[in-house]
Amino acid sequence: MPILGPEGPRAVTAGAALLADCLEAPQVRVDWRPPLERLSPDPGVDAANRVAVERMLAARPVLVAVATALETIPGMRPDLLLHSGPPLRWEDASGPLRGALEGALRLEGRDSADLEPCHHHDAVGPMAGVISAGMPVLVVEDPDSGRRAYSNLNEGLGRVLRYGANDDAVLDRLRWMGSVLGPQLAQALAAGGPIDLGAINQRALQMGDELHNRHRAATSLLFRELALRGLSTESLRFVDANDYFYLNLAMASAKLACECAAGVEGSSLVVTMARNGTEFGIRVSAAPDRWFTAPAGVPLGLFLGSYTQADANPDLGDSAITETYGLGGFAMAAAPAITRVVGGNARTAVEATLQMYEITLAENPNHQLPALDFRGSPTGIDVRRVVETGIQPVINTGIAHREAGVGQVGAGLVRAPLEPFLEAHRFLAAERAS
């Protein structure tokens, strides 16, 4: 019997155990909405999706090396800057992306460079995601397939290149990362052997991380591995000072798994979600080189200090690769503490994860969520399910100031726009019909 108290409705039962059991049973609030499109069953697509998502689940990310982008990223050139999200022209870049590009040019001592997405080079970068030839990058490998994915090193919090800051302190830090941190990480890995990121991801999800905006556990577990490999105290201090250090490793893990799943004919599995501050884009397994895009939304969030929603840049960064792999917003049930950063509460965190099961193809047995009694995280977004349900993928994200160089102003939740999913669905349907 519902009772309205000062804190809202409560349900109090006494006696009949069946009613009490029902109240305590998993709740299903029917959130009925008309489908965007009614789809007929397609066993061919289902079979292709099973193959693709199995490949995603089977990937085993291992950190094998750290080297400069020029040395290791396929197709990297001295006159090329990589950036986050779908392809972008200089003139379309938002404030923070432009700030990061200009900083990277100064870092490399150049007047100009070509632009290409990180994703065109098996790489990912958070926020502006700018990677230049001389920067050290993480090399993450799947031992079975030999496939590799790459990300840059996390600079820390505050005024950093990925949020468009590019003053001397920012560039000095990047130079130190190139000349000290990168080589020392490379040396530690060479001396002590590769680091199993899959095992760290797995444990961190049982330690309150969702691996997009909360990495304290994963960074701690990585720190243990690096210290035992003899990383210098100077470099350990840098890692210790930044609980986001693991973000780029989580992203490279996710990118690797998504690359493993790309290229399955007929599959409507999403293998990329990424934002460049201007556009939001996705790619699907059946057509992994083709972007489907829409204008990037502005995240609703919690803001630092005196910043407000009006300061927020449109959605930015390759970090939505974590959600593409069933982490981040999809794994929020693992991380009730994230609500202090992105908003909501423990219940909405669980609800976000539960809703994502509606649009995903699998439950990842390696990414168990203790709060859901070890159910695997919802993994592998199916374009068809998004179109059928109208449920938009949820993304936990940092929020950049819309002007270059100011830095992070907050964090929040954003929903992926539906248009790219509709467009991808129509493209796939036309391909199959032809």
Add this chain to the structure above:
Amino acid sequence: MPILGPEGPRAVTAGAALLADCLEAPQVRVDWRPPLERLSPDPGVDAANRVAVERMLAARPVLVAVATALETIPGMRPDLLLHSGPPLRWEDASGPLRGALEGALRLEGRDSADLEPCHHHDAVGPMAGVISAGMPVLVVEDPDSGRRAYSNLNEGLGRVLRYGANDDAVLDRLRWMGSVLGPQLAQALAAGGPIDLGAINQRALQMGDELHNRHRAATSLLFRELALRGLSTESLRFVDANDYFYLNLAMASAKLACECAAGVEGSSLVVTMARNGTEFGIRVSAAPDRWFTAPAGVPLGLFLGSYTQADANPDLGDSAITETYGLGGFAMAAAPAITRVVGGNARTAVEATLQMYEITLAENPNHQLPALDFRGSPTGIDVRRVVETGIQPVINTGIAHREAGVGQVGAGLVRAPLEPFLEAHRFLAAERAS
């Protein structure tokens, strides 16, 4: 409307949002039982309890040193062995406690020794809790009061002294801990400064630890502090190999806070819960030197390998000091993953914490539980509330084999027996009447 499905009852709602809100609201299953005793209000006791629990909450545990028991524990002597729980005679010791005492005698090269509880020397030890003069101990201090509490160093998992194992490998490890690990920890603290355990406890509760049977996060955070203080790779490896390493630091933290709260005239706050494998005992703030005891129960649990309930020793160890401080079983809502170790599921973990609010005096603002939207953990057991409600404090515990030397056979949940609480209540009532 309740629907019985294959997985049990579910509640499905559509339409009326109020009913749905009620179903989703916090559930209160009224578990009515007759009070053990009906108590009249006593403002004097209430005031004393406020003072006592405020002192408990105000304590700030800081790890300041590591030294031998003889050097640092008040009243320690070469011919004395400390043990867990209330006072015990050799002839009453259960298998694992006897095994640990015999091992400690051999370690010290002695034929006999007196026995006293750790708790009589401001110290605590997990399981058998045996501390001998030459063992290195952790020194935890409250900076404001200068008060100190002590615990031994955690040996790791498997065959260890605290579970009654005492073969050569066990003693060799203890000798290494005395000659290498202890001095190196002392040196790291001397060189790098004290370590704020309060901050680690606070963070670990947001990272899936409940700080009695799950310490992976706290051990990781401690590891970071120790590595930055230059602890040797050999000693770091020992810490890294044992995610229970932090247990003894959590226990010393809790002991310190409980000692700070002891000795408030008229207060019915519990400042000790401890088991010696034969008896379970408590002490209260108003009479901190007096034990109230009952026979120790046998924990119900999950068992390792082929062990069964029949192998379990009665409840053992000072580690219930964590529950006395609002951690462990009281903070299970922080640690749904603990259910893999002690049984139950995510819901029963939350329910255990919710029930403990019924018998505690405060919510610890430093021990926030993200799954309860950052509500403070239920802290400070009130003997009167236990007597009024009949709710027994819940304890997460390791389970020892009842024969000496076998080691850990499982872990589980145990409820404190009610008799000591009733006895303490009658004693306090008589004191106030006289």
